[in-house]
Amino acid sequence: MPARLRRTDDELREQSGHVLWEFRQLMRLAMHIHQRQVGGVVELADPLDAAALESFCIHARALVEFLWRDRTHGPRPHKNDAVAGDWFDARTWEYEPVLPEEVRDVRRRTGWGVAHISYNRIDPNEMWGWDHVEIAHRIGYRFACFVQNVPDHRVDPAFKEEATRVNVALREQWSEADRGIVPEPTQPVGTPAHALTWFST
Numbered sequence: 001m002p003a004r005l006r007r008t009d010d011e012l013r014e015q016s017g018h019v020l021w022e023f024r025q026l027m028r029l030a031m032h033i034h035q036r037q038v039g040g041v042v043e044l045a046d047p048l049d050a051a052a053l054e055s056f057c058i059h060a061r062a063l064v065e066f067l068w069r070d071r072t073h074g075p076r077p078h079k080n081d082a083v084a085g086d087w088f089d090a091r092t093w094e095y096e097p098v099l100p101e102e103v104r105d106v107r108r109r110t111g112w113g114v115a116h117i118s119y120n121r122i123d124p125n126e127m128w129g130w131d132h133v134e135i136a137h138r139i140g141y142r143f144a145c146f147v148q149n150v151p152d153h154r155v156d157p158a159f160k161e162e163a164t165r166v167n168v169a170l171r172e173q174w175s176e177a178d179r180g181i182v183p184e185p186t187q188p189v190g191t192p193a194h195a196l197t198w199f200s201t
Helices: 009-038 047-068 106-115 132-149 159-178
Strands: none
Touching: 009 047, 009 132, 009 159, 047 106, 047 132, 132 159
């Protein structure tokens, strides 16, 4: 039975608004973090800055699982978790068995760095910096493929236009950085790896 038959077209249209919310949040948070970074803020010790990065990680993890998971391959999603393939007829959404390098570790690192108080946090071999630009670009590209190919009748009428607008806005901001209009930061952003970096703030 094709995966899409698990949900009706009406359910998929309604769910598409939640998919778009995840994507909009990811991209706008990426813009916010980038603006803080080019302003010289590298260690996001301020609670609201840290919350923006942590939220970015959560939305990135959700979208990686939405865009790269499949109901018939690899680790199966929960039956109530939406995946991109739900919107397509059988075999019309390309399953990618290997995650791109930019997003390969998002799920694991979000787990120990945000969702769990893990001992991995004190492992000196674990990197705390997040390359939010590369993560957002990779997710943005795969999401654009979803937007371009998803059947119109299975998404909200405003879905495609709004998703494209959000994606283009982010790419335009970073293309300015590439042209040297905005100074390019030299370090990845991260929540503090050592408590002493934020005890005094």
